[in-house]
Amino acid sequence: MTASEGGPIRAGVIEDHPLYRHAVANVLSGARDVELGPVAESVAAFAAAGEPAGCVVVLDLKLPGVTGTRAVHEVVRMGHQVLVVSAHAGQDEVLGAISAGARGYLSKDADGDDILHAVREIAAGNSYVSPTLASYLLDSTRPRAGSRSVLSDRERQVLSLLAAGERDADIAAAMEISVRTVRSYLDRIRDKTGRRRRPELTRLAIEEGMV
Structure with missing residues (x-):
């Protein structure tokens, strides 16, 4: 259930690193307005949990099995909202994840409060990209020598x-x-x-x- 529906925010985790997975799960479960959903090491394991659509999923990009932007796309197809939290936070990764349907992106130097803030923003129907990464999105929307006229x-x-x-x-x-x-x-x-x-x-x- 999302914040806009008046109930607790349902949030899950897909992260293959055990210590980081446990830490993020603890951050989410410790928040009064968040209800912890499935915590999995892969997209396949998360899918097997049968979580109903509407969960905010904290997702790493480098996973076993389905990985990268494909992982984002698969979780979005399940009906969930994706917050990417990844050690890989270059321009290509951020733009690729957002274009695949992610609603937010944080690097792994984000602290627990940053993750909770992003989860709440996404649950409320907004998007959230950390200020240090937002410049990538701004740069991508600046006009360049266009291809609009040359592509069929x-x-x-x-x-x-x-x-x-x-x-x-x-x-x-x-x-x-x-x-x-x-x-x-x-x-x-x-x-x-x-x-x-x-x-x-x-x-x-x-x-x-x-x-």
């Missing part, structure tokens, strides 16, 4: 699906085209924009207002 509608559709965390096969299924055609579109996008890696393409989608 189909290329923009492929790019938006990629930024949402979809794999090539998922994009192909969504657009009813072959995986080979998807990769051809991606090659054209890379040639037109000079962006090569997927995090760079995700950042481009954010700059273009597709995310």
Whole structure:
């Protein structure tokens, strides 16, 4: 249940490091307005707990099994709101996680009060990125030499699906085209924009207002 519904905030943890997992769980369970949900070491273990949709999930990015932005995407698909707390807090990681559906991002130097504040903000329907990381989002929205005029509608559709965390096969299924055609579109996008890696393409989608 979220704060906006008047009850305690339901919060879970997905973190593979035992000590940090235990510490975050203690922070959450010690707050009067938070009800601790599943505490798991992987996305699969969390899913197996059968938590109803609506939980705020504190998620690490580097996990066994499903990992990175795919982990964010999977937890969001379960109907939960994701707060990433990761030791990896570079621009690519932050933008990738937000584009995959995360509602917040903190680095692991955040203390317990920071985590609780972010959880409460997200439960209230807001987003939260620590001030030290917010500059990445600001930088990503500043106008650059644009690609809006050079990308076709189909290329923009492929790019938006990629930024949402979809794999090539998922994009192909969504657009009813072959995986080979998807990769051809991606090659054209890379040639037109000079962006090569997927995090760079995700950042481009954010700059273009597709995310």
